[in-house]
Amino acid sequence: MNFHNIYITGVGGQGIGLLSETMLLSGDFAGLDVRAVDTHGLAQRGGTVESFLRLGKNIHSPLIAPGMADLVIALEINEALRGMDKYLRNNGTLIYYDTQWQPLEVRLSRKSTLNEDVINTQAKIRNCNVHRVFVEDLPDTRMQNVAILGTIAAKKLVEGITPEHYIQALSQLLKPSVLKGNLEVFNKILLKK
Amino acid sequence: MPSFNFLLQKDPFSRIVMGNTAIVRAMVESGTRVVTSYPGSPTPEIADAISGMNPQDRPFYFEFSTNEKVATEVAFGASINGHLSCVFFKSVGLNVAADSFVQLSHMVLKGGMVVVLGDDPGANSSQNEQDNRHYAHLSYTPVLEPANPQEVYDMYLQAADIATKKQMPVILRLTTHVCHAKSRVEFNEWSNPPMDTTPGFDPTLANYIPITNRVHPMKRMALEKLDSLKPDSEKSVFKVDNNNRERGIITSGLTFLSLMDTLQYANHKPDILKLGMVYPIPEQAIKDFLSSHKEVKILEELDNILEKDIKALAFDSSIKCRIIGKSGFDDWQNEYTPEKVHSIISSVWPDMLAKRPEPEKLSVSAPPRPAQMCPGCGHRSAFFAIKKAVGVEDITVADIGCHTLGFLPPYNMGQVLLCMGASPGIGAGLSLFNDKRKVLAFMGDSTFFHAGAAGVINNIFNNHNMTLILMENGTTAMTGHQNHPGVGHNFDEITQKISPKAVFESYGIKVREVDTYQQAKLTAMVKESMDEDGFNVVIARHPCMLKFTREQRRKTSFTPKTVTVDQSSCDHNYTCISSFGCPSFFITDEGNVTINEDLCIGDGSCIQTCPSDAIDFSRNKKEK
Numbered sequence: 001m002n003f004h005n006i007y008i009t010g011v012g013g014q015g016i017g018l019l020s021e022t023m024l025l026s027g028d029f030a031g032l033d034v035r036a037v038d039t040h041g042l043a044q045r046g047g048t049v050e051s052f053l054r055l056g057k058n059i060h061s062p063l064i065a066p067g068m069a070d071l072v073i074a075l076e077i078n079e080a081l082r083g084m085d086k087y088l089r090n091n092g093t094l095i096y097y098d099t100q101w102q103p104l105e106v107r108l109s110r111k112s113t114l115n116e117d118v119i120n121t122q123a124k125i126r127n128c129n130v131h132r133v134f135v136e137d138l139p140d141t142r143m144q145n146v147a148i149l150g151t152i153a154a155k156k157l158v159e160g161i162t163p164e165h166y167i168q169a170l171s172q173l174l175k176p177s178v179l180k181g182n183l184e185v186f187n188k189i190l191l192k193k
Numbered sequence: 194m195p196s197f198n199f200l201l202q203k204d205p206f207s208r209i210v211m212g213n214t215a216i217v218r219a220m221v222e223s224g225t226r227v228v229t230s231y232p233g234s235p236t237p238e239i240a241d242a243i244s245g246m247n248p249q250d251r252p253f254y255f256e257f258s259t260n261e262k263v264a265t266e267v268a269f270g271a272s273i274n275g276h277l278s279c280v281f282f283k284s285v286g287l288n289v290a291a292d293s294f295v296q297l298s299h300m301v302l303k304g305g306m307v308v309v310l311g312d313d314p315g316a317n318s319s320q321n322e323q324d325n326r327h328y329a330h331l332s333y334t335p336v337l338e339p340a341n342p343q344e345v346y347d348m349y350l351q352a353a354d355i356a357t358k359k360q361m362p363v364i365l366r367l368t369t370h371v372c373h374a375k376s377r378v379e380f381n382e383w384s385n386p387p388m389d390t391t392p393g394f395d396p397t398l399a400n401y402i403p404i405t406n407r408v409h410p411m412k413r414m415a416l417e418k419l420d421s422l423k424p425d426s427e428k429s430v431f432k433v434d435n436n437n438r439e440r441g442i443i444t445s446g447l448t449f450l451s452l453m454d455t456l457q458y459a460n461h462k463p464d465i466l467k468l469g470m471v472y473p474i475p476e477q478a479i480k481d482f483l484s485s486h487k488e489v490k491i492l493e494e495l496d497n498i499l500e501k502d503i504k505a506l507a508f509d510s511s512i513k514c515r516i517i518g519k520s521g522f523d524d525w526q527n528e529y530t531p532e533k534v535h536s537i538i539s540s541v542w543p544d545m546l547a548k549r550p551e552p553e554k555l556s557v558s559a560p561p562r563p564a565q566m567c568p569g570c571g572h573r574s575a576f577f578a579i580k581k582a583v584g585v586e587d588i589t590v591a592d593i594g595c596h597t598l599g600f601l602p603p604y605n606m607g608q609v610l611l612c613m614g615a616s617p618g619i620g621a622g623l624s625l626f627n628d629k630r631k632v633l634a635f636m637g638d639s640t641f642f643h644a645g646a647a648g649v650i651n652n653i654f655n656n657h658n659m660t661l662i663l664m665e666n667g668t669t670a671m672t673g674h675q676n677h678p679g680v681g682h683n684f685d686e687i688t689q690k691i692s693p694k695a696v697f698e699s700y701g702i703k704v705r706e707v708d709t710y711q712q713a714k715l716t717a718m719v720k721e722s723m724d725e726d727g728f729n730v731v732i733a734r735h736p737c738m739l740k741f742t743r744e745q746r747r748k749t750s751f752t753p754k755t756v757t758v759d760q761s762s763c764d765h766n767y768t769c770i771s772s773f774g775c776p777s778f779f780i781t782d783e784g785n786v787t788i789n790e791d792l793c794i795g796d797g798s799c800i801q802t803c804p805s806d807a808i809d810f811s812r813n814k815k816e817k
Binding site for chain 2: 024037059061063065068102110114118
């Protein structure tokens with residue numbers, strides 16, 4: 001495959017910007033050509049936030065066509081389903097953090113029906129791999145994005161990018177005061193697998 | 194705020210940046226001296242990059258003006274004084290600026306001026322997807338249209354060069370995913386030449402007063418300058434020769450990138466002519482391209498502007514090529530993404546592209562997640578309270594801002610929307626021949642300063658009968674918390690704070706004001722106000738809690754707070770969810786209401802909404 005289409009999604013406020021910027025820089029450090037584009041503006045206010053990342057040769061647009069993502073990364077379970085539905089190709093890979101920020105419709109319906117089993121059953125329809133991430137003892141919920149990143153590194157989900165590239169990118173993007181804690185989470189997940 | 198000081202380095206460098214960042218380096222290198230703007234997506238990140246540079250090292254002046262028209266006027270004034278200037282704003286900002294903007298080409302702009310437009314195909318964050326190339330025709334102003342961050346940088350430099358040499362305005366038209374695209378850009382060196390601060394305005398240089406018959410020479414000059422750019426337009430084309438003499442495509446901007454990606458499915462590839470300058474069009478290059486192909490598709494996002502220019506050119510030149518333009522309303526709408534381009538090309542030439550692979554259909558789909566007000570948002574308390582004061586038949590008028598989201602369930606406040614600052618005028622019109630349905634309009638504080646004052650004054654001038662709610666949150670929240678004249682701080686420094694309340698009172702309006710968290714008081718005030726004849730204003734005030742919470746989190750003394758729901762008191766009335774609608778509430782599989790502690794900011798505005806007093810501040814402070 002001469003390109004790698006990565007679709008990153010979640011809810012505004014979950015730290016998708018940092019995750020996509022880290023992936024982008026890691027790809028650059030790995031010597032890959034990169035194109036990316038993020039959601040900005042009003043849509044960030046509690047809505048679905050998405051980020052497109054394309055790595056490799058012969059790519060032009062930063063946008064990914066529906067059904068063409070090799071990898072979907074979601075920071076929330078509803079967005080994992082939505083992102084998979086719209087963007088993931090057959091035989092692709094989904095990685096998601098198992099937390100739920102309920103959309104209004106779910107709250108108004110007064111029942112929650114989405115869980116790990118639903119995600120797995122849906123992924124099976126397209127013969128996709130699923131990686132569920134949930135860290136019991138995460139020091140800060142705002143580190144869920146780094147927990148995802150650690151799992152991507154541990155499972156080598158993006159060809160050509162090594163754990164060192166991710167660490168190099170995090171070190172460039174995070175302030176020293178928060179870098180240490182984030183690297184601890186990243187390394188702990190990396191070593192466990 | 195990340196540092197953008199790298200934009201000031203002297204040596205050439207390359208870096209992965211957003212289009213909106215690349216443009217700032219081009220401002221630096223081109224010697225742009227005055228930059229102005231009003232915030233609006235997709236362009237505010239240009240100002241983020243500007244604010245990330247050390248102010249004392251920044252080689253140009255920058256301001257957020259009160260609106261796009263004023264921003265254009267400030268940049269114009271600087272230009273006729275000899276400085277290269279730039280104004281940038283979003284698509285619909287040009288409507289606000291238009292009265293001044295259309296005059297620019299009639300003037301000798303001594304220092305040159307670049308007008309950067311952030312058009313929004315797909316209406317990602319705008320009230321329409323207007324194609325601002327129409328304004329280029331209207332105002333005789335040339336347009337450059339980059340496709341990616343490298344071209345954003347290159348074409349700004351080119352625009353600045355033309356603007357300076359010809360002393361004229363040049364439009365650099367960006368679109369949302371060109372502004373926000375990130376890729377590697379190669380930058381040139383910058384010598385930081387000394388700045389000439391001589392005030393160079395010379396009223397004898399040209400006629401600057403367009404009155405009656407003095408207008409025509411000015412218009413002729415505009416037409417002549419535009420005509421003189423034809424060689425530049427010819428040079429701006431990029432050809433992809435696939436040795437196809439049957440079929441060709443003429444395109445520009447981001448659509449070109451979508452096309453290039455789509456051609457991975459091609460059984461045979463068309464030749465491509467990509468335009469850089471889209472107005473005036475490169476006539477010779479287009480004539481040659483048309484003459485050397487049997488069929489040419491004009492692949493053009495939004496309106497059929499190139500199509501009409503190119504068809505007219507072919508007609509005048511008696512070129513026999515079959516020119517294929519837009520075929521249906523879908524072709525006029527939305528962004529030309531790779532999948533849209535695939536479907537358009539496939540309908541024009543069914544044999545050209547293989548089908549895109551489609552994944553299997555899933556059996557469950559995710560619930561929609563529209564944008565919503567943040568936890569603790571003062572607008573939520575306001576809408577919750579105001580709804581209680583508004584009768585079923587009464588009419589509510591929305592305006593632009595985060596509070597526009599009040600039209601969504603569960604509030605349904607705001608039934609009609611035009612544009613920035615329109616609500617007092619719309620409300621006035623709705624109040625005519627109407628003594629049955631009371632009229633209530635909403636407006637934000639930044640919008641009041643932007644374009645709302647004229648409507649407010651009209652309501653006093655003409656004795657209109659309605660209530661205006663000023664949703665005062667102390668910032669320009671939706672576009673990223675830019676300061677406005679009511680803040681007391683402009684882009685760079687402390688400045689006089691203009692209080693909207695004092696302004697209203699100086700107009701002689703009766704003003705009621707309350708913090709929106711005092712929900713019962715707000716309900717009563719709105720009722721009183723709507724019961725009175727004439728024009729009344731209620732200031733529904735609460736600071737933007739997203740901004741406030743972010744500021745709090747930066748402090749070392751910060752301790753996170755949340756509320757909690759006492760399950761033994763909760764009688765499952767669900768007011769918190771069905772009417773108040775804070776996203777921090779969470780419904781369990783059993784139908785119990787709990788708190789999503791990742792979202793709750795512990796503002797407590799929900800506590801008063803619970804009829805069974807089940808919500809209270811959490812005693813155990815959240816672990817950090």
